[in-house]
Amino acid sequence: MNADAASGVVLDKVAFSYGEAEMLFDVAVPQGRITAIMGPSGSGKSTLLNLVAGFERPSSGRILIGGADVTGAPPARRPVSMVFQENNMFAHLSVADNVGLGRSPALRLDASDRAAVAEALRRTGLAGKDKRLPRELSGGERQRVALARVLVRDRPVLLLDEPFASLGPALRDEMLDLVADLQQERGMTVLFVTHQPEDARRVGQAMVFIEDGAVSASGAMDDFFSNNAPEAFQRYIGGQANIDRSR
């Protein structure tokens, strides 16, 4: 395990059982990169993110972020922000309030907080929409609000749980590029769950491939899309490719 990986996100023999399914994650995610997490449905991708975020507790093993053990820490104490597939906003609160909660969970904001919120909204392309309610926003805009909150929270790790899965291809690319830009600016460690190989390739530098509740391969993104890609990953992709061809 090199120093680079040690300062990222490390799951050290993390065991977790979900009903019948037993999962065991042992992987180091490099710091300051975007790592795509792929794998078949039900393989445990979201569970891995939930463990890092603190929504699930492992039955054994340790979770390290930037070298610090966070295994027992509550979600709010972890240096982590997470963007969910949906429900990233409180439906009765305005865009600005939803972002502001990233600064103060009591929503008591001083001038500098408000300036940070305004800047984050501008940066995510939501300038002028701060008074809107979630129902007045499009799906893409709602995820922009979530990203704006990530900016004001300013945590070193960002977890993305298929946040753009319900968006159209062009919009998805736009959002991915926004994530890549924000990651560049802040140097965040990003874990990005996706089903789309092209999304992974577009923004990711590293890949973690999960099967049956365990990491079956991990490494640089380019290795996964070359001839010597891990066999399991080839099977996963290839199956999709074959289906595509047979249509």
Next chain:
Amino acid sequence: MPSRLVPGLAALSFIALLIGGAFFGLGAEALKDPSGAVAAFDGYLFRIARFTLWQAVLSTVLSVLPAIAVARALSRHPSFFGRGLILKLFAVPLALPAIVAALGILALFGRAGYFAGIASTVTGSPWTGIYGLSGILVAHVFFNLPLATRLFLEALQTVPADQWRLASQLGMGARSTFRLVEWPVLRAAIPGIAGLVFMLCITSFTIVLVLGGGPRATTIEVAIYQALRFDFDPARAVALTATQIVLTVAMIALLSRLGANTTGDANLSVARKGYVSVPPGERVANILVIASALCFVAAPLAATVLAGLQADLVRLFGEATVWRATRTSIILAISSAMLAAVLALALVVARHTLELARPRATRGSWLEQMTDSGVGFVLVVPPIVIGAGWFILLRSTVDVFTVAPVMVATVNAVMAMPFALRAIRPAYDAASERHERLCAQLGIAGWNRLRLVDWPVLRRPLATAFAFAMALSLGDLGVIALFGSDAVQTLPYLLLSRMGSYRTEDAAGLALMLGLLCLILIMAADWLGREASHER
């Protein structure tokens, strides 16, 4: 221990204290004079127990079977003029205090009721009014037929729209639609609905008190009341209470074995089904079914209004006693509703916290089940029993009539709590489903969470729960019948005493007023609830 559990545990302790205290009072009394309590298990008691069961069985059958036909007819005609109105009308009996309904039925079928003339002509002998079993049955069906109809209709509406489309596309007739589409849903709903109706009838107090008439048609609950209020025979009251509890627990066990699991909240599409072709013959039958159900429900309501308007309302509202009773009723109802809403909220939060704390696939702990279906069991413990227990416990230390306000407010609050729970829980759980991880991540907890996240979502469901609990408490004649006196009178108590002194006109006027008050509250609850579900 998570701080969100503390209020829930306090609520559970409070409920346990209320019920436990009552049982303690009964147990202590029984131990003081064991032979007296044993001797009370006589032939009379068993006759009462048998009658209690018998009237409940008959009431259930007479309510549930027609309800299936009515619900099916209503479901076959998803839009016709007045359908919405009929459904609204079917919600009215549930909102109506039992004593008001009993009076309405007497105004209709009583000795001097609107039907007395016709009935005398038809039978050829002077009409003596429907007292006894027939009166009880009519009243129970009046209450429960509309309730069961609405529940069955709800069940039918869980059939996905696509299945209805498929049924019409495949050309299914009325019979095959019933057999293949409607019956499976209805059959699944029967144990739950029949169980509910049965429980309501077995613990029925006011109806039997007013319409039962005499020892031949008395249920255990009424006998407990008579043992304490008239005979002052605590030993008999203890024996009766024990019988009532054993009976209800046995029935619940039996019903839950039959699969009366009605907790699943229907989240399926309830979109109006599209095109349904109903053959003309069936249409006529359906119209007849709906019309007769409508008459059956509407007639006692109309009789209540007519009889009420015939009373000398101006004089009645000029009476100081009436004003005092109204004020007492409203104060007690508000206290009771607040307590009910607070208890329910505390339990909902605790239940959800416990659910989140465990792995999803596993069963809830004992504590979690207590906060959920466990508290529903307070409905099994009749208010009269709780009242009787505390009555016996307190009678040696304090003047029981001075604690009447506290007893009435708390017991009614605990009885309304399961309904409040049902109003609040879906909203809280749904909101939590969306917000839980976000709150955990952003560190929104405690007061901040209540203020920023939960209160905006729960405002309306809480108001619904409050209005509903207030209506329940306002119309209740359980505990007040035991604890009431000339010093502390509520409207239902005053109504009963006016009936007892044969001031029927006064009673009718009071019934109209009480009925309207409760109806307004229930309509408010319904409206608030509907708005709340719109927002979601």
